[in-house]
Amino acid sequence: MAALMDTRILLRKIKDLRCLTPRRNRVKAKWAGSQPKYPATNLALQNFDATYSLQLGEQWPSVRVSMLCEPKYGALVNNFSTTEGVIADLQSQGCRDFVCQPVGVGALERLQAPGFPLHDNPSTLESVGVSQDVAPPRLRTNIKCFVFPGGDISRFKPSSLFHQPDLYGMLGYYLMDAASILPALALDVQEGHSVLDVCAAPGGKTLALLQTQAIRFLCVNDISVSRTYRLQRVLNSYVPKELLTEERMRITSFDGRKWGEIERDTFDRVLVDVPCTTDRHSVMEDENNIFKRARTKERQRLPQLQTELLLAGIEAVRPGGQVLYSTCSLSQLQNEYVVERAMHLAREEHGISLQVVDLRPITRLFKETFHFAPDPHLGQLVLPHLTANFGPIYMCKLQRLS
DSSP states (O other): OHHHHHHHHHHHHOOSOGGGSOGGGOOOOOHHHHSOSSOHHHHHHHHHHHHHHHHHGGGHHHHHHHHTSOOOOEEEEOTTSOHHHHHHHHHHTTOEETTTSSSSTTHHHHHTSTTOOOOSOHHHHHTTTOOOOSOOOOOOTTOOEEEOOTTOOOOOOOHHHHSOOOTTSOOSEEEEOGGGHHHHHHTOOOTTEEEEETTOTTOHHHHHHHTTOOEEEEEEEOSOHHHHHHHHHHHHHHSOGGGSSTTTEEEEOOOGGGHHHHSOSOEEEEEEEOOOOOHHHHHHOOTTOTTSGGGHHHHHTHHHHHHHHHHHHHHHEEEEEEEEEEESOOOTTTTHHHHHHHHHHHHHHHOOOEEEEOOHHHHHHTTTTSEEOSSOSSSEEEEOBTTBOOOOEEEEEEEEOO
């Protein structure tokens, strides 16, 4: 009898054996109720084929194939944990720290040398009424992010499985798209700065900013309460409690579009990593896909939402401070056009003058790790590529003058 029961339990665990399933228990899939006629991933790919083939031209087929393949990740080392063993293990797997070992010895010094050309096409900056005489960002080399070499599709193991938490409960590294480190590097956080992250969840870029160990006060915000809880869990797993006090950090769930009314002219640095079409997710996953037909209006309103969030970030930064706008989309409507519109509104409606901080030195520095779009109209764009399948990530940095 016991053997018979064990056999029944085993059969229940085996799937797709219809011949062993009693006819009365067989269920026919109901396509009308459970399967959409046009999956959101297909709709996203059709949309991208129509728009990005015109925007990217000959590069689109390569980018398309890369976005449909498994992405590469980077391991952001947690400086608040015991890092010696973590770094040694990552190096033993053949990984390298792309921040500290970007192109070769002396690469950073060469890029910061006098006479280095800042932009291939300065007329594009002049066309939007800005100049490029702002100093290029410096790099916080205490941010460490390890990646596998180009063309190597090896996977990182989750930090919680590969390394047990240290004596203080801190995990050794955080897995994320390595290109998402670039906005944190480009923001150029200096000692004693106060920083605002307007759309912080799920927390990867916030964690990267904290690795600089230079922030005097950090305010992290996300309008979604559930995403804010996820952000708190990430911070609790990677950041010591003494840095999570009210004197050092504030976690909120406000509407980021209203931040200019809440705290105006306050922060030294502001990161505005806005909601977008998340292009790679949109072509790979149907769950929470913004290309679902029920979310059409939400998707169409994205550029307006992004403009309002960026404008709020511009109002929140103090004169002389800097704002970095970023998305994980290839769309010009969500990237360059949003920046241009926000700059226009800031000047016309709020009397705020802005300059574009050129990021080309960063693209030159990390050209061996990431595949950048050649000579973009405004800002910089990481393109997915089969040998360096990171991104897409767009970023543009603005300095407030008045």
